[in-house]
Structures are given as structure tokens and as C-alpha cells.
Amino acid sequence: MTRHQKEIIIKNVFFILSLVSILVLGLIVVFLFREGLPVFREVSLRDFIFGMEWYPTYSPPSYGIWPLIVGSLIVTIFSSLIAVPLGVLSAVYISEIAPPAIKEILKSIIELLAGLPSVVLGFFGMVIVAPWLQETFDLPTGLNIINASVILAVMAVPTISSISEDALYAVPNEFKEASYALGATKFETIARIIVPAALSGISTAVILGMARAIGETMVVLMVAGGAAAIPESIFDSVRPMPASIAAEMGEAPFRSGHYHALFATGIVLFLMTLAFNLVADYISQKFKEVGSATL
């Protein structure tokens, strides 16, 4: 075998192995659909998505996941309300304001926060936040939307902060220098020059943070309360999609309607996060900062 042939073989083997990610993504789709689609023999797509009643173990069962979808959306929105300001502001602090020593420490703190296992955060929400909420606001249960949102925010902040920081860091220095030369204060430079220039990266960060929150399982399983109903206040319990899947899969008889319905819920969840990720990818490609020439 000549040297050239060997090179070509190595290149092709590496190419094939690098397709594993796409292959796995494809397999995920195939197997979610394989195990999920049979539920539509029992319920129409419309009744499945928009059905108001999730009673999978009753006879006859009803498989309506609208309350679960609403639960997922609500905790995602409320956690974003907390996580987006915290994440973006901390990113601004790290990249523009903090002295080098504090910057390093804060980056490590955010990394460790990202490393906390979700089950640990869920546990913390259950044994600390829930009793406190229950007493302070005199509620029937502390396992509710607000609790889940706060804990989810802790999980989403590191994603938002680190990606925003990269985007802020990539803003060319000339932009800042030009702004200072015109007499702008540091705040004005940050608010009117740096943040707008990094906006596409920050948007990507926010979307990925939200995707993280909507797909997070253990936290909503442990602290959202588990009520499959449309909530009326932020102190009500909800049952987001991942919580429903994780809680019920153990009990659902193999290949029963319930089992298929949980896989179908997985399809909905997967498609939602996939949409979030594709939008984030599109934004970061379309508005890629190639240098000062793009602005």
C-alpha cells in the first residue's frame, strides 16, 4: 500500500466516523417515531396535541398533552425572565468591567454552576425552596411554577452567560476605541455599541438557554408539582412534558397506549428543542461576526 493510499483510507475512515453524530440524530428520530406513532391509532394528532385531559391510566384513557405543553412553556418563560438578565449582565461584567482576577473566579463559578447535576438542584428545590415558599406565601404546596422557574434559571444562566460572553469578547476593539474617542462613557459604549454589535450572539445564547430549560427533566420532575392541568397562577403546580415522561415511563406497560403516548410526547419535546437549536444556529450563521467589515 502506498503512502498516498494510506492517507486516503485514513481520511475516509475519519469522515465516516465523524458522521456518527448525524447518524445518532437520525436514529433518535427513527426510534422516537417507531415507538411513538402507534399512539395515533388511538387518538388523533389534533386531540393529542390540543386535548385538555391527560388521564393515560383511566379506562378509557385520554391522551391530551396540551396541559403538559403549557406547563413546559410556562416554566421556560418564567425561568427566562430570571435567567436572561442575570446571564447577560454577568457576561457584560465578565467581558467588559471585571478586573482580571475577579473575571477568572467568576468564570469558574459559572462553570461549576453549569456542572451541578440537575438532580442535585432538584433536590435543593424540594427540601429548601419548597418549604420556604409554602410557609412564606401560605400555600398548599411549595412545588410549583415559581419554584421550578427559579431552579431552572440557575441551570440556564451558565449557558446564556458563557455564550454571551464569547459574543461580547468577539466585538472588535476599534468599536470601543471609536466610541471612547467620541467622548462616550463606558456605560454608553457598552449599551449602544458593544451589546448591539454582539446582539446575534446574545440572541443565540438566550435561545440555547431557553432550549436547555424546556428540555430539563429532573428539576421539573422534582419541583414542578406534577399537576396535569392548565395553571391559574404562578403558585400552581404544573406537569411539564419531560416530567411526565420521566415519571410515568417506569409504570407504563410495555408497548401499551400509555407507553406510545409518552414516546409521542418525546417527539413533541424533541421537535420543539430542535426548532430552538436550528433557529439559534441560523442566527449565529447569518449574523456571523467576521470582523469590523460586516457592520
Added chain:
Amino acid sequence: MTRQTVSGAMKRRYLKQHLFFGAVRLSAIILTLALGGILFYILVNGIQVISWEFLTSPPTDSMTKGGIMPAILGTLYLTLGAITVALPLGVVAAIYLTEYAKQGKIVRAIRVGVNCLAGVPSVVFGLFGLGFFVVFLKFGSSILAGALTLGIVILPTIIGASEEALKGVPQTFREASLALGVSKWLTIWKIVLPNALPGILTGSILGIGRAAGETAPIMFTAAAFFTAKLPGSIFDEVMALPYHVYVLATAGTHIEQTRPIQYGTVLVLVALVLGIDLIAIVIRSYMRRNKRW
């Protein structure tokens, strides 16, 4: 404009700046307090339970007493299995993407694929593992199925970190080697990879930390509520630390009674995961300080 109004306007501009800087610092303080508070709380409550016996004996009396040794071992098996799967695949994919691939549709597709895989919810990985490894390939709920599922979960992390590390090796290193007539593969093997190794290592360690802490992907693929004996082969179910925490905190009939064991398990899990992450962070900062180029 008189001098008075000019300085008034300046004052207002600086007042805004002060308010903004205050908000920004506050956000940093909140994050620090969040991490500090959680860790402090877990440490204070968990430390009383930790003993040699707690770490080395199995649970007894329907998990209301005893230790967590099987869960620690199970987590080790699953994590080692996951990194064995993900590390070679991830590094090879990263080498292809940085060293071989020409920018084009296929490379773009691979990158989008990796990004999307990184965004798949952990419970969906669990469903996939159940549908594919457990049911379709008939592995059953086992170490093998769990380790493969976790391997897929951390694959994007490893690819991302390895790519960063490979990109960090200066182009001149490759050019010098190629100019001496060394083949492309040998250049990668002898020059690029050794120089990228610390970065790849950091990424893999972070991947290990992630795998050790994940719960949802192993719930339907590997984790057992309780096993009387230790696993004998890769086709056995195992207990795992994260799942043990979840089970004791939510599903047991003695939730209040087992609270101390829960705190102890949480502390062991956090110490394990953050210990692993800290090692990675230290290696990285050491590397940055001693960079040769």
C-alpha cells in the same frame, strides 16, 4: 450652554453608569451566592452522614439504613463506559472537522448535527436509549445500554472541546512538519495531537463530570431502584448515585426518615462531579500559564 448645565448632564450620564455597574455587579453577586449557598447547604447537611462505612457498605433495611457503595460503583461503571465510547468517536470527528474537511455542505451538516445533538433533552436520550439499545438491540436495562446512552449524551461536548484544542495548535507547526516531507496523517499523529492533548483532556474530564451527574438518560436504560448484589457483567442493571438521590427523595415510603442518607448521597455526588470539573479547570489554567507558543 453654561458650565453648570454641562456638568449636570455629565452627572446624569455618570449616574446612569453607576446604576448600570451596580446592576451588573449585583448579577455577579447573585450567581456567587447561588453557588455558595447551594454548596454550603449541601456540605453542612451532608458531612455528618459521611463515614467510611457509608461509602463502603450497601443499603440495608429497605434502603432506610446502610451506605451507598453499589451506587458509587454503578456510577463509576457507567461513566467509564460512556467515556470509552465517546472519547475515540469525539476526537476522530474533531480531527476530521479541523484537519481534513473542506468547508462545504457536508461539513456544515455535520456541525449542525453536532449542535442539534447537544441540544437534545436528556429525557429524550433516555427514550432513545430505551427504544434502541434496550428494546431493539435487546441489551435490556443494563450497564451497556446506559453507558452507550450516556456516551451519546457527552459526544457533542467532547467534539466541541477537541475541536477547540486542535484549532489552538498553530498552523506553523503543521506547515513545518509537512515541509519536512512528513505525511499528513503522521503530522496529525506526531505533531498536532500531542500539542492538543491537554485541551482534549480538559474536555473529556468535563464530559466525565457531565456523565456522572446525569439522571434522565439512565432512568430507563440502566438504573435500578435497588440491587442486592453487585453487577457481574455489563448486561446487569446497576444502582447509580443520581438515580439513588431521586428515588430516595421522591419515591420511597420513608422520605423523611431517609433524609440524612439523601444529604449524604447528594454530597458524594456533588463532590465527585465538581471535583472532576475542578481538576479540568485547574489543568486548563495551568496549561494557559505554561503555553509554549
